[in-house]
Amino acid sequence: MDTEKVESKNFLEVKIENDLANGVNDGRVLTRFPPEPNGYLHIGHAKSICVNFGLAQKFGGKTNLRFDDTNPVKEDTEYVESIKKDIKWLGFEWEGEELYASDYFDQLYAMAVQLIEKGLAYVDDSTSEEIAAHKGSPTVPGKPTPNRSRSIEENLDLFARMKAGEFPDGAKVLRAKIDLSSPNMHLRDPLMYRILRAHHHRTGDDWVIYPMYDFAHGQSDSIEGITHSICTLEFENHRPLYDWFIEKLEIFPSKQTEFARLNLNYTVMSKRRLRQLVEEGHVNGWDDPRMPTISAFRRRGYSPASIRNFAQKVGVARRDNVIDMALLEFSVREDLNKVSSRVMGVLDPVKLVITNFPEGKEELLSIENNPEDPESGSREVPFSRELYIERGDFMEDPPKKFFRLGPGKNVRLKGAYILHCEDFSKDENGEISEIRCTYYEDSKSGSDTSGVKAKGTLHWVSIPHAVKVEVRNYDRLFSAEFPMADPEKDFKEFINPNSLEVLTEVYVEPALQSAKVGEHYQFMRKGYYCLDPDATENHLVFNRTVGLRDSWAKKHGKK
């Protein structure tokens, strides 16, 4: 064939390819993923991880993991550990040991001194209000504070004394001397260091001054020899400053390139708001399966591959975007469909008796584990006279195209026999309490000689063999597509009150007794489920990862 499929490249790949072609950095590619350890990673970070590690993989490079820990008041080792775990779980390996911006505090300090010596930085005693006032606004140029003209000697002395702890928190800052009338606010003498007495998760109380993001990030990149420093669009206006420090310091020229961050509908993505949901108890922790964090997706049963595929499908560009949750759900179904064992579990049970099946008789039926994977083999499922089926699979007075059970109707039990519904009884509340059927003995799955037709197939569980478990069905956390859209309202007003449905009366086939955390199952006709870490041997708990597509329910407006 003369038409080969050309894999389309995103702008970052094109850029790196050009760099490689032009011999930039001698063909070396080193990216980095630089989280601040102040919270758990979310699906947006997952995209960034896939982009950074993926780019390096594609071009024979490496990726550093560097914690951007320059603000001790927010950071903690708890987050460091969770972040490392999440990256590994996603299937990526960083180069060598993890790195920390705090490892460079000495070098950063020396760089600041260099800039002071060059007359490019000064100590300012102004309060933060005064500094803000002197900065002007985007349309009004700033004015110098009185300290801007201090001598190099005085600045050197003052900065050393800042470091030595001679001044109280907030009393002085070190600022770069750039351009107070720049149209780019970030160039109006940005802060480089502030005085902060807080315990740092790694350097303890060694320092009382800490570098700001802008003075730490680019130089950290440079120190590590990062070739492509890829970040999100909101840092775009920082780039001239990133370049300015590198140029004035005459250090390795890492280059920053920005891409659009991921947004998802029906959720919120900022760490601040996620933290609020956790701290105010709207969810049960950072890994509550309704959260958009990586740890939550893991607990909910998403596979690493499904998230990597999702990141791939989402693409990389420079325009703001909101990805449809449906794409994430598609990605996980697509992957789980291939790898999940099919099992039977009845979520809303109703008793069914096969009146012509001998009492006390038990039959073991062989049922394939996964029709999508012939290698997966089969398992034996016990069958008997009394079964549970799904309450919703029976209707007293079914509509025309209801392919399930109703008085006088035939239906196939998955992997078993065809039943004929004889009658049923109700309890005092008018609820169906028992369905009575007969079975066609010669209709056994795989050796059906009955000639009987059945339109539908139901899942079932043998009552004497059933294992009673708890099931947690999750729905989207927010009922509004854009919880942040209305500036008049708090996003928490849009929390979906029905985002968690706990079912305690669920019966599953005995094979599930040996289910393990991290395994994926498809509860046939229902959805993908996985064992929750809360489970104990005597009390199994299953999380719904995602439901199956259900064109019947969709068409009939049911839930």
Add this chain to the structure above:
RNA sequence: UGACCCAUAGUGUAAUGGUAACACUACAGUUUUUGGUACUGUCAUUCAAGGUUCGAGUCCUUGUGGGUCAACCA
């Protein structure tokens, strides 16, 4: 009223200046011992107006709309 960035189906991402493609969603069908999966079909002339060109989604100009920036956060 400043600087920078962005604008292609409902959503997202493509398209050396040469017939607008792919995926998701939605809808309609085929297959099916999961109303699942798989498969088929349907759905945009690229924000607007000018300009350059034989030819513009792509280049230029001007608008319009949106985003980011005035934290001792990252």
